Amino acid sequence: MKDRIFIDRFPIRRIVHPPETSPVFRRAAGELRVYLEKSLGVSLPVTEGEPAEGVFYISGIDIEPGLLEIVGAFEKDKYDSSFAAVRGHTVFLAGENPLSSLYAVYDFLQACLDIRFFAARHEYVPEKEELRLPEGFLRKTGSDFAVRSWVNRTNDPEVIRFAVQNRINTILGCGPWNPSLGTDKGSIENAEMVRSWGLKMRGPGHCWRYFLPDESLFSVHPEYFPFSGGRRQVNGRTACFSNPAVRNIFRNNLRKYLRENPYWDIFAFWAEDIHDLNYCGCPECSAMTNSDWYMILVNEAAEFLEEEKPDAVFELIAYHSTRTPPVRVRKLHRNGRNMLVNLCIGQKRDIFSPLRKREHGSDEVFRRYEEWRRYLADVNFEGQIMMMDYYNLCEWPNQGPRGRALLWPMDVIREDLLFYRADGIRGCGAFTGVDCLCWPSPFNIWSWLQLWSRPDTRIETLKDDFYPKYFGRFSGPVREYVEKLENGMHERTSTENIERLKAFDPLLESLRETDVDPVLAERLRLLKLHHRYCVLLKEIFLAYLENDLPKWESLETPFNRFFEENREVLQPHFAPYPPLWGTLWYRYFRSRGPEMIRSEMLH
Ligand SMILES: [Zn+2]
Known part of the structure; x- marks a missing residue:
């Protein structure tokens, strides 16, 4: 098989973890293997052993304290610290405890192969020709909350x-x-x-x-x-x-x-x-x-x-x-x-x-x-x-x-x-x-979840990262649409407010599902379905605010049936399904009466 991973010009051909240690190291090695294959198309063997030239070496400083010398010290006030380091034609992936060795692997995959884990069964793994790391490479990661x-x-x-x-x-x-x-x-x-x-x-x-x-x-x-x-x-x-x-x-x-x-x-x-x-x-x-x-x-x-x-x-x-x-x-x-x-x-x-x-x-x-x-x-x-x-x-x-x-x-x-x-x-x-x-x-x-580990990260930075990877060539218009939608849903509910939300239809229609790959087409369809749901929620709110009982009752059935009617489309993207408290909101409002809701309502 053709080599695809190098330290400078030296090929990496194996994944190694220490023998008779935590099963978590074995899992970390297995996960590295899986994602290297998905991204680079190489299938590296996993073996037990010691660090050597031409290997990924996965371990933890709790069992090999000497590894800490590679990083010097972990950052202060960080928890579950881990690192990726290239020394002597070896890639070291290690953490302060077994779990952190898994973090070392996943953080490395994200930093060096641009992989993202957006949700269960919704990951982003771009295909790459090769991975080339320089000797001396060092990347430390950690979480701000314990x-x-x-x-x-x-x-x-x-x-x-x-x-x-x-x-x-x-x-x-x-x-x-x-x-x-x-x-x-x-x-x-x-x-x-x-x-x-x-x-x-x-x-x-x-x-x-x-x-x-x-x-x-x-x-x-x-x-x-x-x-x-x-x-x-x-x-x-x-x-x-x-x-x-x-x-x-x-x-x-x-x-x-x-x-x-x-x-x-x-x-x-x-x-x-x-x-x-x-x-x-x-x-x-x-x-x-x-x-x-x-x-x-x-x-x-x-x-x-x-x-x-x-x-x-x-x-x-x-x-x-x-x-x-x-x-x-x-x-x-x-x-x-x-x-x-x-x-x-x-x-x-x-x-x-x-x-x-x-x-x-x-x-x-x-x-x-x-x-x-x-x-x-x-x-x-x-x-x-x-x-x-x-x-x-x-x-x-x-x-x-x-x-x-x-x-x-x-x-x-x-x-x-x-x-x-x-x-x-x-x-x-x-x-x-x-x-x-x-x-x-x-x-x-x-x-x-990114913020739980690194709350300093700006939301705009996260959006810059997310949208192109998830919505591909529709990244720009989708991001613009979602931001407008958030503002519209945040505005006080009124007839005009609902009209403004409905006016997003042409923008959504411009996100054509034809001639795009099926995964992206489905993501666009989900956005459109979500827009329908948003309008429905606002209409229910308005009927309540205006004490319009016939209108309210006419919306009850569409609301109560929404998650059942769209089960096939939504279920792969929403678990558990239907959502907890999906319709409780409606029943709660009904039991309170419009005066109470008006006095409580802020948005
Ligand atoms: Zn008592």
Whole structure:
């Protein structure tokens, strides 16, 4: 076979990784082989061995500290650092841990062969004649946030691969994460699949139903169960936590659970996903806030986790009734040294404006953020803090149809990340509800992941990179169209606003699908279908604003059927499908009435 990869004029003919080490190095070698073949048409053998002339050598500095001499030192304040270096006719691809060796490979493929991983099964691999690297080549990469967590909705190995390709290091959910369907427990096989990529497992999330006193105890011990509506009752979510016997049962069930589900590297201890104003309304429980009771349970559970899994991180969450910090409990187990605090408090924020501008709902969110930060400082917290955001705009108020149209405000996301980084936040996680989202294009989800590692990157730079690679010769007009569409969807809804959106039709029509390759033709068709959806959303909004009930009702069927009618076209670009909360928005508006919506609506 013809040589196609060179260091100066010296050919590279093999991929080598050290013997008997992490399976992740073997995977990294395999991934390099796959993409070199796709791009250059060469098929390099993978073998175990030592660095030598004419090879790609894949390893990690955790097993070969001497490799660090090649880079000198990694950049300060970066996580999961890795490098590609050419020394003595050898290409070294290595990182500070096994997962980072995979990053070394993917970062190298992107930098040197222009490959991009836009979404699962939606990658860009240009064909190249040859790859020529100079002796002395050195490229270091790293991520600005320590925890970069992906929510595993489909458990599709291709999605996990895509996540790693874009520097995700933690997966929430050992299986298709959906606590309301009871699929949050996971399995050994799923854990092995995720771990085979070197990823950390995080979960289970909303999990208290596994730890509560069993319902069968109610007849003998009604006092174990929450007091609400004037009596004790079973709710499947909470218990009378001021009763020491209840907390004892809770802890023992937790221990049993951890032994049966031993996967978690980050044990996410969250209450069930319902906004319980109080866990129990008895006089003893009512003497303290929910957050105080939560922190008592956190401290006790953290001690148990430490006994069962000393290396696991304990995650607690500020969410719903724990959005405000505890008042009475002023101590964390070991000062929270091995804890991750997840601030998931942004449900009501205005996501079209940076958080720290405190506009509309963001003001309250920012107050909660500051209160938690102050609390953690006061209790000498020594662990890490992460933000779990809702940029997907699936949650209610203040978000308008631009959000429902999946037109995320990337500039705002970037500003928030820069603020978090400067403010000492070390983790990012978001609940988008999607594993694959290429509608209207994968730009938003892809650029968002780039920002999680490198928030300094400008959005314009990401667009310059994305559009030509994804839309080929239509790059210019498509980019112009999407920017106009974002502005139009952002504008206040009115008859004129909808007319302006409809006026994009000729621009879209000019993107002819004939005489283009089938992949590009499909991408253009998806844009057109998305435009129809945008107009439909705006019309529903207008009918509501104008209190035009007949119009509203005439739109209900097209809206409710949209995702079913377009399943065939959309499903390969949207997973899980149909989208979570796809039509919930409509039902929510209907239940609120136009006056309420008008007062809440900002866009
Ligand atoms: Zn109680």
